[in-house]
Amino acid sequence: MHPHDSDADAALLDILTAAAPPTKSKLPRRDAVLDPLMIAAALASGPHTTRNHYHHDFFPGVMLPQHEGSWDWSKWAPGDKQQHRRLTYVSRQAPRCDRLSESPSLLSEAAKENDCERGTTPACPRRRRPSILTPVDTDAKARAKTLPSLAPAPDSKPGPVTVKCMVRTRIPTPHGSAFLHLYHNNRDAKEHLAIVMDSAQYAADAPSVSAPPIRSASLDAVWPGETEADRITRGAYVGRLSPTSRVVSTPASAPRSPSGSAGVPPPLVRIHSECFTGETVGSMRCDCGEQLDEALRLISQPITVPLPDASGATTTIPGRGAVVYLRQEGRGIGLLSKLRAYNLQDLGHDTVTANLLLGHGADERGYEVAAAILRDLGMGPNDGTGEGVRLLTNNPDKVDALAREGLRVAERVPMVPRAWRAGTGAVAEGWLATDKGYTPGATLVGGHAVHGADLDKYLRTKVLRMGHMLPLLTPGNNYKQE
């Protein structure tokens, strides 16, 4: 034995190596009065603190053989009757709630943690789980904890929104090439996007009718300290980028005035809000995925314009416009709340009531960042220096918001759900089979029409409760296919 081992160890060793105590029965009891292995295990793991914060030990204590009131196991010898005394395994510590009620400092700590598991006494605060019907923006709290906020303090008046295009790159889509622009802004910490379709920008031949290129002023600006390679890498180039062609753009590449575009209508623009379920999962609860695809399809359609020679003849130019893609998931309430809202909708509530039950507004979106992005792309303001937009929407809030921001909405172009254009949801597949504009794609962009009872309910609510400017589909009002 090691010299510094204690008497307790010596006593335990004696127990473990002693001859089995004499028993009257032939077979020894499985639940021995004193189980040496159990004692060894108890000693090896030390004083016990369980997840309920109870401190357990044998009574009388076996940890300290000479402890007052305990029996000294070092005096035990085989055959000694003392060993038949039963030992009880007891808690030496009161339940945490009782201890908390005696100690104000512990209590305030626990109140902060709000983590008492029993919660049976008034002194013990119950674990508070937020109700799904509690009007608290838990998303905003989580965001505030994890994201460095660029937003101003709540009591300060927000200044004007400024945006900066950090990068632009070409994305081939089923509807043609698009330039994806990623923006930073001074209002929130989100990376909003603009998907610009303007294939004339990299056409080899000069078109007979030219429209101003849709370019980002902040992208084409020269940033301090950057090299040409930096500019090319962040997408500040003109024409098509290839291993043999890299023409760096200049601030003049983004014209601020729509000169030389007589007869060319303003670009077709959609302000689209992120919808993970509709766009990525393919949810048929809403038409968001379909709307994104339809917007890109419509923007890419060739535009008929008069020839400049005053002959009255017309020609076509490539479609041009942009989808401003705002990271305002769930009409601004965030994905977590939107998914909760879906469960409330399954319980029978509509999309507006579900939001309200969760303590949110029916629609919490803002369009200041979208307006700033459109201005950066040369589509405002309403003073003759910007092109203005033809806005693809049924939502009156979007039209009003852009007007408030000084952008000219030259025309509102309605977005009719494909299933409604097909006549009824049931024949949506027929719409797909006959629609000439349909382009097969690998993803939901370029995919099928959304239809079904969930979608119909959602669309009706938008029209009837949110004022969307879309005549309802009724037997007397069948949409014609365009």
Ligand SMILES: Nc1nc2c(ncn2[C@@H]2O[C@H](COP(=O)(O)OP(=O)(O)OP(=O)(O)O)[C@@H](O)[C@H]2O)c(=O)[nH]1
């Ligand atoms: N809270 C909530 N958000 C939803 C629901 N369905 C779709 N959304 C979100 O709604 C946004 C799209 O808004 P919509 O109302 O479909 O269309 P809109 O953009 O306002 O109007 P249009 O321009 O006419 O299409 C996306 O952010 C979706 O995530 C829903 O049931 N509840």
